[in-house]
Amino acid sequence: MSRQDVNVYILGCIVRPSIKQVALQAGVSIATVSRLMNQPDSVGIDTASKVYQAMKTLAFRPNFSGRNLRAGRSRTVGVVLPTFSNTVFAQCLQGLETVAREREYSVMVTATEYRQQDEAAAVELLLAHRVDGVILTVADAEASTTLDLLDHEKIPYVLVYNQPQQSVRPSVSVDNQLAAYDAVSKLIELGHRQIQMLAGHFHASDRALQRYHGYLQAMQQHGLEPLAPIEVARHTYTSLDFDYLQTFRDPSQRPSALFCSNDLLALSVMRDLRVLGLRVPDDVSVMGFDGIPLGELMDPMLSSVEQPSEQIGALALRTLVTAIEEQQEGHPTSVATHILPHTVRLGGSVKPFVQPFVKPFVQPVIQLFTTLP
Amino acid sequence: MSRQDVNVYILGCIVRPSIKQVALQAGVSIATVSRLMNQPDSVGIDTASKVYQAMKTLAFRPNFSGRNLRAGRSRTVGVVLPTFSNTVFAQCLQGLETVAREREYSVMVTATEYRQQDEAAAVELLLAHRVDGVILTVADAEASTTLDLLDHEKIPYVLVYNQPQQSVRPSVSVDNQLAAYDAVSKLIELGHRQIQMLAGHFHASDRALQRYHGYLQAMQQHGLEPLAPIEVARHTYTSLDFDYLQTFRDPSQRPSALFCSNDLLALSVMRDLRVLGLRVPDDVSVMGFDGIPLGELMDPMLSSVEQPSEQIGALALRTLVTAIEEQQEGHPTSVATHILPHTVRLGGSVKPFVQPFVKPFVQPVIQLFTTLP
DNA sequence: GTGAAAGCGCTAACAT
């Protein structure tokens, strides 16, 4: 062995030590070094300490590329979400990453920015990195060639937020239709009759469509006429474009309650209504979906369907790791569909609807007072 | 060559094809396949199409583990942030990931949950994966052994949000002290004299401390007595614990304006004040820091120091990639410190302070009215 | 323009 094999410095440049240098330094074979990392118990106590010492002096750090290549696994999971700018997905990522760290998995992330056509490339890239599995939210879980690919290649994956109805696919979500049904039923219970749904493009979010079905179900079941949904060109923040609210200027034209497919949209529409001179909840009640933490800080508090995003992420990761490890041990693949409980949070953005048919008796008196300086 | 080398299926199980299978299928050497991926021009036109054809039929996907091991680079950057639950960091990640995708880099993420002691392990893990560089926010950029490690090992990195003052470290941030100074000066300009700062633990966020210095500077420069900052045990959402606001019940004890070290804290405190029966901005004005998009949707709109989080992420990634590629070409390492512009956004959560020294003239009349049924 | 061959760091089967 040449001197360079021991030395960490070559031409003054740091060369990261490999197990080879460690083995040389400790006077053992590379197999021993490798074993110490994988099954520490299988190495003699004094040999072990020698190797640990060598690792320390050389500041050895294993090279996962080598390990992954050889072992055929990477202890890395891939994540594909529409965007991290929407708190819901960010929370999911947070929950997922926390559990990943516990389980000693790493996380590689991509965003599709709600573009269905970007899903395939995102997954391809992750697969090139040989991630052991994928956690993802797709535009449409039923008709997804990306999911078909994963199925075909037997790559473990878990959907988050998507809730496949026809196909059998591992997923973690709330029951979107039921949750929307509950929310709209609550509005109906509070006296609302004219309830309209507002959503991003349905083709970019099967969840939004499922929620719309829940809306329809609630309306029809209560003998109410469903209104055509308002589809806006975004899933997150508005850009102060009020065209979609033009009809709201006429009180007879506008619904008494608005059910939004997510909280960012709900908060945006509340702001837009405000700018238009309409009050929430006095003129329009607003119900969101997601239950983002910031909604609770609003005044009036945002009513919303709470879904446990961090837990969705956490459970998805646990489910994925289980699938990965089952697969590695040659077990049969079990497909688990987790439906987590939702709750309808009622805040000040929704108020009971009272038919405005009688003018209050005291109004003249009030008018007298208000004409005073 | 045995038949198995050509065949993608072994024992009914899919075996991912390598360049070896592709080469065999196309009747060329593995070197040609490799060259086609790296310098497509160096391969003959007809050979190329043969190889492409083989790749297609075999559904070939390069194995980055092999490539990374051999090439010594991974086209992957590591990201270490306090949490993804805070919109600010989520936005930064979004900006960063978008540019990474453009540049064909992958992103591996970790959260420290504001625990300084977790920073080292997070970076170690990323380095074991042989990321080409790291983007990170640390608790304290001046005294960070993690950053010293990166410096020592010559791993390119870029800080985000951190703004080192003494040490020379590549970073992308706003000028925290100046930004806080501007915000507090604005409050003073609006008549506020009793201004207090509220922050998470300073030892977990050097930015918060720099902002406190900005607060101090503004107060002193205007001849005002700084108040002791309120340090609360969190950086994100409150858990409805109002102890820290006890003194606010007494009007003579409370400041007229509160400057919060971030928006989540500001929104939380606004909610807490509301629950305590205090009105924002009538009883207390509130100014945040970060300029998260949701703050603009609030009513009253959250006043805040806007920092361009997505751009911070985007620029950090561009800077990092530049550093990585400079280093690979053996160029000298240039250290760029980017200070991005901030703006003080004034919303309804702040109102001019008027000394309540004269009782309004009409008060008796009002009292008369209010004693009516 | 193409091929042969070495080797990146590591694991695991086999040997002792």
Added chain:
DNA sequence: ATGTTAGCGCTTTCAC
């Protein structure tokens, strides 16, 4: 309990 060795998939000289 430890060493020897083959080879994971790829890039990159060095030949021709």
